[in-house]
Amino acid sequence: MSTRTKAIASIGLWASGFSLLMDSASAQTAAIVVNTTADDINAGDGNCTLREAINNANTNRDTTNGDCRTGSPYPIIDAIAFNIQSAQPSIIPNSPLPTLTEAVVIDGTSQPGFQTIATHSLTCPNPMGVPLPAQTITISRPVIELNGAAAGKVSGIAIDADQVVIRGLVINQFQRAGIEILNNSSQIIIDSNYIGTDVTGTVALGNNRGVVIKAGNTTNPNNTIIKNNVISGNTFLGVLVNGDANADQQGNTIVNNFIGTDYTGKNVLGNTTEKRGHGVVIGHGNFAALDSRYPAQNHTIRGNVIAGSHTTNLWISNYASNNLVECNYIGTDYTGTVATEFISTEDLGHSPG
Numbered sequence: 001m002s003t004r005t006k007a008i009a010s011i012g013l014w015a016s017g018f019s020l021l022m023d024s025a026s027a028q029t030a031a032i033v034v035n036t037t038a039d040d041i042n043a044g045d046g047n048c049t050l051r052e053a054i055n056n057a058n059t060n061r062d063t064t065n066g067d068c069r070t071g072s073p074y075p076i077i078d079a080i081a082f083n084i085q086s087a088q089p090s091i092i093p094n095s096p097l098p099t100l101t102e103a104v105v106i107d108g109t110s111q112p113g114f115q116t117i118a119t120h121s122l123t124c125p126n127p128m129g130v131p132l133p134a135q136t137i138t139i140s141r142p143v144i145e146l147n148g149a150a151a152g153k154v155s156g157i158a159i160d161a162d163q164v165v166i167r168g169l170v171i172n173q174f175q176r177a178g179i180e181i182l183n184n185s186s187q188i189i190i191d192s193n194y195i196g197t198d199v200t201g202t203v204a205l206g207n208n209r210g211v212v213i214k215a216g217n218t219t220n221p222n223n224t225i226i227k228n229n230v231i232s233g234n235t236f237l238g239v240l241v242n243g244d245a246n247a248d249q250q251g252n253t254i255v256n257n258f259i260g261t262d263y264t265g266k267n268v269l270g271n272t273t274e275k276r277g278h279g280v281v282i283g284h285g286n287f288a289a290l291d292s293r294y295p296a297q298n299h300t301i302r303g304n305v306i307a308g309s310h311t312t313n314l315w316i317s318n319y320a321s322n323n324l325v326e327c328n329y330i331g332t333d334y335t336g337t338v339a340t341e342f343i344s345t346e347d348l349g350h351s352p353g
Contacts, residue, residue: 031079032056032069033110037091043067050091050146053080054098077103077163081110082144088199090145096154099182101161108144108168109192116140120265120334122303124327135303135327137256137334138228139263140168140192145199148174148207155180156207159188167191172198172205177212178234181224188224194263196233196271201263204233210259210271213241213252224252231259231271232308238271241299241320242283253300254280258334260308265334270308279306279313279330282320298322305329307340 036047041055041064048068055063056071057078071078082089089111100106108114118139124132146169148156155176157166162185171178171193178195181188194201195210210231213224231238238259241252258265259279260272271277282299298321306313306328313330316323329336 031081032071033081033083034068035083035085037084037086037089039091039093050080051093051097054100054104057104058098058101060102071102074103077105079105079107081107084111084144088145089143090147092147092149093151096151097157099158099160100164103161103163105165106157106167106169107165108142108170109140111143111168113143114140114168117263122305122327122329122334122336124303132327135256137258137265137303137305138192139201139230139258139265140228141201141263142168142170142192142194142199144168145170145172147172147205151175155212158182159185161185163187165189165191167193170194170197170199172196172207172233174207176207177209177240178207178231179211181211181213183214186223190224190226191228193229193231195229195231196238197230197262197269201230202267202269204269206234206271208234208236209240210234210238211240213239226252226254227256229257230261230263231257232261232269234271235273236271236276237278237281238306238309239280240278240283241281251298253302254304255300256303257305259304259306260313261305261333261340265305266338267333268308268340270310272308272310276311277309278311278315279309280304280315281312282316282323299324301325301328303327305332305334307331307333 032053034048034050034053036049038047038049039051041052043065046067052064052068056068060071060073062070116138120137122135126132146156153175156171156174156178158180160182166179179190190211196206198205211226239254260270262269271279332339
């Protein structure tokens, strides 16, 4: 087994009370390696496309006549890795990619050339006398691009499963969301991606929305973690957490991201059109405490730079109660000392009612 596959085999992600683990034995049978930017399904051609890899992971079998490794049934968690021989691999789907319906890790960090390029520390104010550690935003340089220009009116990656990790990708130009987490999915990690920019993290190539988390329920809370991403350049909003009248949200964490800036945290890309746009929007959500420091905390928004939106950088609905918002730099660059180019009409908004 290659060094890269061994690295995939040792993946262990712990956060917010849940874990996603693959031991070496399971990963040896579960790593599915994408080796081409093509988007076709052509069994037996020797190439494993992302579309074929997702199909194998979803169906727990080989649909490719040996081109991609066979998917494995839960509790083994398939890892979709990348080893594409291209200086700038761009995958351009011609139709919607299959919705993720099984636990899976889509791991762009496995592509040669991926690297961590910077860490930024945010000093936290202490208005309530509660000690808060400094927050660290870790920014990477992904290589694998998922370009939605030819995909139609769809989202880039749609998730309808528990225990899914999406990391190390550039996701841009989808007419809906870059990543859409569908009803009742839980234990999702979105980590170290550029969502709405080009591969350099400096040019806006927006999706309509960056990340959308739809309704969960009281027996299957979302528990989505969005961390260490650049979510910028999208045309309407960066992150939407939204329930409805019958299904609320619970336990999502948005932590240590650049939302609305480029990868440096200094220059504005926004998540906005000329006249409207939002950084982070929290819709419904009314559930129990998740943080012992505060007796009634629901979603957590911590340690982010949220800037450059024309309407609001952070908007929390009147129907979303018990949220913890702390140690964010809203309307500034990552230093907290320089106002960003666009000044939103409300840096912290709340719906009337």
